[in-house]
Amino acid sequence: MEKGYSITTKPIYGTLIWQKKATHHVVVVGGEGGGKALLKLFQQMVPKQPVSVFYLAEDDASKKYVSTVEDMSGESITVCDSLEALTTSLKTELTNCYMGTQFYVAGEEKLIWPVAKVLTEYGVDDRNIFKEQTGSLARRVFCVHCETINEDVHHNIHQCVNCGLNLFVRDHFSRHWGAYMGFMVDGETPGEIPPAQEVYP
Amino acid sequence: MSALKVKVTAVEQVAEQIKHFTMVAEDGSPLPYFSGGSHVVVSMDIDGRTHRNAYSLMGPTNDNSAYQIAVRKQEKSRGGSVFMHEKVEPGTLLEISMPTNLFSIHRLAKKHILVAGGIGITPFLSQITDLNRLGHDYELHYAYRSAEHAAFRKEIEALCGDKAFFYPENETGRLNITELLSKQPLGSHVYVCGPDPMVNGLELIASELGWPETSVHSEKFLAPATGAPFTVSLLQSNTEVVVPGDLSMLEAMEEAGIDAPYLCRGGACGRCEVEVVECDGDLVHHDEYLSDAERVAANKILPCVSRANCSRMVINL
Numbered sequence: 001m002e003k004g005y006s007i008t009t010k011p012i013y014g015t016l017i018w019q020k021k022a023t024h025h026v027v028v029v030g031g032e033g034g035g036k037a038l039l040k041l042f043q044q045m046v047p048k049q050p051v052s053v054f055y056l057a058e059d060d061a062s063k064k065y066v067s068t069v070e071d072m073s074g075e076s077i078t079v080c081d082s083l084e085a086l087t088t089s090l091k092t093e094l095t096n097c098y099m100g101t102q103f104y105v106a107g108e109e110k111l112i113w114p115v116a117k118v119l120t121e122y123g124v125d126d127r128n129i130f131k132e133q134t135g136s137l138a139r140r141v142f143c144v145h146c147e148t149i150n151e152d153v154h155h156n157i158h159q160c161v162n163c164g165l166n167l168f169v170r171d172h173f174s175r176h177w178g179a180y181m182g183f184m185v186d187g188e189t190p191g192e193i194p195p196a197q198e199v200y201p
Numbered sequence: 202m203s204a205l206k207v208k209v210t211a212v213e214q215v216a217e218q219i220k221h222f223t224m225v226a227e228d229g230s231p232l233p234y235f236s237g238g239s240h241v242v243v244s245m246d247i248d249g250r251t252h253r254n255a256y257s258l259m260g261p262t263n264d265n266s267a268y269q270i271a272v273r274k275q276e277k278s279r280g281g282s283v284f285m286h287e288k289v290e291p292g293t294l295l296e297i298s299m300p301t302n303l304f305s306i307h308r309l310a311k312k313h314i315l316v317a318g319g320i321g322i323t324p325f326l327s328q329i330t331d332l333n334r335l336g337h338d339y340e341l342h343y344a345y346r347s348a349e350h351a352a353f354r355k356e357i358e359a360l361c362g363d364k365a366f367f368y369p370e371n372e373t374g375r376l377n378i379t380e381l382l383s384k385q386p387l388g389s390h391v392y393v394c395g396p397d398p399m400v401n402g403l404e405l406i407a408s409e410l411g412w413p414e415t416s417v418h419s420e421k422f423l424a425p426a427t428g429a430p431f432t433v434s435l436l437q438s439n440t441e442v443v444v445p446g447d448l449s450m451l452e453a454m455e456e457a458g459i460d461a462p463y464l465c466r467g468g469a470c471g472r473c474e475v476e477v478v479e480c481d482g483d484l485v486h487h488d489e490y491l492s493d494a495e496r497v498a499a500n501k502i503l504p505c506v507s508r509a510n511c512s513r514m515v516i517n518l
Contacts, residue, residue, distance in 0.1 A: 022411040023383065099385045100411035123311040123388015128413045 010171040013112075013133040016041050016104045022049050023100035026093065028086070028115050030056035030107030033134025035065030037106030042073045052093055053077040056086045056111060083111065087118055094122045106132040110140055110151065113178025126175065137200040140179040141169050149179055157185055157196035166193045169200075204244070205232065207268065209293045216352035218274045219320060220286055223267050227294060231265045235300035237331035238324045238420075241268065242298040242466055245284045251455065254281040255466050257394075257420075258300055259353075260327030263334070268297075271352060273320040279424060279447065303469050304392070304420040306331060311388030313339040314381070316403060318395020319346070322353060324420055325394065329360050344368040344376040344395070378406050394420045419489075421467065425449030425506045426487045434515045435459065436478060450504035454518075461504065461518060468506035475516045477502050482511025 016037055018025065025047055029038045038053065055077050057063040066077055080086035103124055105115050112131050119129055141150040141158055148162035158167050160182065167182030174181065186192050211223040226232050235258055245252045256270040272285040289295070304324050306313055313332060315325045322343055332339045341361050345351050347369050357365050368376040382391065382403075391412070393403045400419045407417045425448075433442045433450060444453040451473055454461045464472035468488030477484065477500050486496055488503040495501055502509070502516070 019411065021409055094387060097387050098383065099387060099389050099416065100383070101387065102411055123386070125413050125415055127415065 007171040007173075009173045009175075011109075011131070011173055013131050016106055016130055016132045018044055018047050019102040019130070021100075022047070022102040024049055024097060025051045025102050025104065026054075026090075026097065027051065027104045028054045028056075028090065028107075028111075029105070030083075030086075030111035031058075031062045031135050032064070034107040034111070035062060035069070037132050037134050038069050039065055039072075041104065042069055046073050046075075051075050054086055054090055054093075055079045056083060056107065057081065083114060087114065090115065090118055091122075094119070097122075103129045104132075105129060106134050108135045108138065109133060109178070110138070113140070113175070116175070117178060120175075139169060139200050140177075141167060141182040142174060142177045142179040143167055143182050145184060149177065150182065153180075153182075154198050154200045155196040156199045157194060158182060203299055204296045205241075205299060207232075207295050207297055209289055209291055209295065210267065212290055215271065217349040219271055219350075219352045220274075221269065221271045221352075222285070222289065223269055224295065224297070225267045232268055233299060234265050235262060235327070236302050236305050237262050237328035238304035238306065239300040239302040239327065240304075240324070240465070241270070241300050243270075243281075243285075244296040244298075245281060245288075247280045247284050252279070252281050252284065252452075253466055254285075257304075257324035258327055259323050261330040262327050263330065269326075271320065271323050275424070277424075279427075301464055301470075303465055304328075304394070304418065306337070306392070307390045307416075307418070308335075309388075310390035310416075311338065312386055312390070313337060314385060314389055314391040315339060315341045316376070316378070316381070316391060316393040316395070316399075317341070317343045318393075318399040319344070319350060320352070321393075321395030321399075321420075322357075323394075325392070326353060326356070326360075328392070329357075333360065339364055341365045342368065342376055342381060344370060344399070347371040378403050379410070382407055382410055382412065390416045390418065392418045392420075397421060420469070421489065425452070426485070426508060428485065428508050429510060431482070431509055431511050432513045434513060435518045436515060437518055444508065449506060450502070450508055454504065459518070463505055466505045468503050471503065473503055473505045474501055475504060475518050476500060477514060478517055479513075479515035480509055480511050481513050482509055484509050484511075484514075 057079055078089050105112050116129050138152045141153045143160040146163035150161050156169050165184045168185040170181045172181045206227040207224040208227045209224050213221045215221045240255045240257045242253050242255045259269040272282050274286045275282045317325050393400050400421050427447050430446050431444055442453050442457045444450050464470045471490040484499050485508050487506040
């Protein structure tokens with residue numbers, strides 16, 4: 001790759017840090033990695049303002065930090081077993097949120113972006129959603145040819161699950177789709193498909 | 202700059218120190234449409250000197266037959282508001298700029314909170330016609346000193362109904378901004394126009410409450426500050442201009458026949474920004490546009506409102 005080259009749409013994630021200027025904090029985490037991010041957040045401090053925590057735990061391994069965090073923070077955590085259940089709980093919470101609420105999301109991209117989309121629908125500016133990527137680097141890939149979202153993509157060349165074209169996974173990211181763009185890799189020379197590498201483990 | 206030639210058709214005293222002017226195109230043609238929150242710059246010939254002040258267009262925005270502005274006679278007027286109050290009458294011909302908008306509503310907002318102090322009500326009058334047409338959720342909070350200062354209250358009641366709230370300071374005390382901004386739904390945007398302490402206070406409170414900067418909009422029309430005279434040397438024009446204590450750098454350059462760029466003349470838009478190549482003193486910034494880093498770098502100035510404590514400054518113009 002050319003040195004110094006980057007694409008501005010590619011999300012750059014940070015580490016969750018409590019925002020000092022806030023009236024309320026809403027934290028959404030998923031999986032074991034998200035649990036660790038949540039722990040780190042409460043190890044910074046337990047904020048003075050009210051905190052609401054939503055935890056997506058699809059398996060038992062992910063749940064192991066729930067009680068630790070609850071003991072440490074004195075806050076009760078809403079544990080959800082699916083993204084759908086989490087989204088429903090979050091939407092109920094958002095109708096009671098006011099301007100001045102700060103939002104924090106930690107997990108894999110397949111959690112971060114659907115959550116960001118819900119928040120944006122409720123009027124939250126994307127710049128006020130603090131994000132930390134944890135766990136797998138797997139990408140959601142949008143096939144620009146058949147408009148299918150491909151989940152859990154680990155390789156830089158990926159065969160679209162719908163149309164079967166071999167896609168090159170770009171860094172170009174759509175916040176609307178919450179996915180990276182995938183383009184036909186052998187458009188110039190049909191059949192010439194470079195070997196795929198696992199770059200998003 | 203393209204200008205519009207207009208004729209004043211009506212002048213009405215609408216409140217203590219506030220006059221309302223209606224103007225139409227001199228040749229009777231329709232005027233350009235504008236969006237809510239726009240302003241025009243009015244040129245005035247004061248004792249042979251051209252003076253320019255920005256005034257908000259009050260709307261309605263769907264009416265292109267006439268423009269409405271309101272002017273408060275400033276206690277410390279540099280001549281402009283006194284000229285408007287004392288010399289302008291029905292039949293007066295004026296030159297105004299094309300409408301420019303630096304204070305438009307954010308169309309993706311879920312709710313708009315409009316906060317006006319005194320004469321700061323004027324840009325909201327046109328914004329309200331936009332909001333009513335779009336059917337957006339909004340609230341207008343209008344603070345003023347006392348009933349005699351409540352310009353356009355009847356019009357606002359008719360336009361906004363129960364969305365308008367009035368705060369006569371002598372009866373209800375000051376509008377409590379912390380309370381106002383504490384319980385607003387997600388996606389709200391706040392807009393403020395009024396005296397400096399009100400605008401600065403609201404911006405500070407919003408920031409402390411955690412409102413993102415992008416959801417807070419303000420408009421101040423700053424009068425250029427007065428100060429000590431100094432000389433400006435213009436590199437490209439190869440000339441020197443003396444800036445007297447009571448004129449802005451921009452005004453002094455215009456008097457010397459320099460066609461310097463400008464738009465808002467209030468330190469808000471940045472159009473007049475010019476590179477400072479050299480200065481043997483300190484720049485005194487009064488604008489709302491330059492970042493803190495740019496101020497520290499001290500190599501740019503907005504000549505419409507800012508000046509310097511120096512004897513000589515060289516600019517790239």
